[in-house]
Amino acid sequence: MDGRFFHLDDHLTRVQQSCAKMRLRFPIPREEIKRLLVEMVARSGIRDAFVQIMVTRGLEGVRESVLTKREIEDLKNNLYMFITPYIWVMEPEMQLTGGDAVIARTVRRTPPGAFDPTVKNLQSWCHFSLPNHGDANITEGSGFNIVCFKDEVLHTADPGVLEGITRKSVIEIAHTNGHEVRLETVPVDLAYHSDEMFMCTTAGGVMPITYLDKKPVKDSKIGPITKKIWDRYWAMHYDDAYSFEIDYDNAEQKTPSEISVKEDSHGQENRSVMEVSKL
Numbered sequence: 001m002d003g004r005f006f007h008l009d010d011h012l013t014r015v016q017q018s019c020a021k022m023r024l025r026f027p028i029p030r031e032e033i034k035r036l037l038v039e040m041v042a043r044s045g046i047r048d049a050f051v052q053i054m055v056t057r058g059l060e061g062v063r064e065s066v067l068t069k070r071e072i073e074d075l076k077n078n079l080y081m082f083i084t085p086y087i088w089v090m091e092p093e094m095q096l097t098g099g100d101a102v103i104a105r106t107v108r109r110t111p112p113g114a115f116d117p118t119v120k121n122l123q124s125w126c127h128f129s130l131p132n133h134g135d136a137n138i139t140e141g142s143g144f145n146i147v148c149f150k151d152e153v154l155h156t157a158d159p160g161v162l163e164g165i166t167r168k169s170v171i172e173i174a175h176t177n178g179h180e181v182r183l184e185t186v187p188v189d190l191a192y193h194s195d196e197m198f199m200c201t202t203a204g205g206v207m208p209i210t211y212l213d214k215k216p217v218k219d220s221k222i223g224p225i226t227k228k229i230w231d232r233y234w235a236m237h238y239d240d241a242y243s244f245e246i247d248y249d250n251a252e253q254k255t256p257s258e259i260s261v262k263e264d265s266h267g268q269e270n271r272s273v274m275e276v277s278k279l
């Protein structure tokens, strides 16, 4: 945001760990990915950018065959990196008054036993719907974690959700502000009786919820704890401990579409495609 890369290393670490859980690997070294991403953002000229990276199994079919661990690891995994203008899960205007969320009743989140939720997987429901695993506890939304504040304690679901990097910042801020944070099951009932509530994600930051199932959360105003966390979260974007500046001036201001071919640690030839879209 504003020409600075925020929490890049944390995101790369989570993707790398997720790859390991899925028996995938980065086709090119991590440091090279980092260098390319910075270059792509600089060349795009986009100062408020949304950066996505994806690793796929590759172009060989795995459906019919039973592959050994070695065979799976020998597949040529692909890497896709996209730079687009920033995406807001909740538009900034709505963040001034708060959003209207619903507790999902008929749709459940894929249970952790079916797909590891610590590997990012977005599932689409209606806009700000808060699903469960078929019990009476809320989990996470499609692209965001959920935090409830009740009786001076912040509550957020764990385990069974993505370990959000925004949530990590929220926890750090809450601890600095002297608040207790509990990572444990969050009953739907606690959400209904929260003093304050918000969702959090890289794509939008700290997003207050002021209505739940059409009923006000407390007095339907954004509460002081959420406000403080919101302020500090955006201030962190200018803090060198969490972000660094991108050098746009020395980047070629053109839209590149380049292919670099490199050998990875397995001696395989892999392709990384640079695509920068100016929407």
Ligand SMILES: Cc1ncc(COP(=O)(O)O)c(C=O)c1O
Pocket (backbone or CB within 6 Å): 120, 121, 122, 123, 140, 141, 142, 143, 144, 145, 161, 162, 163, 164, 165, 166, 167, 200, 201, 202, 203
């Ligand atoms: C399922 C899910 N939960 C939570 C999050 C929030 O994670 P982060 O704060 O790292 O963006 C995301 C982000 O896309 C997500 O897809």
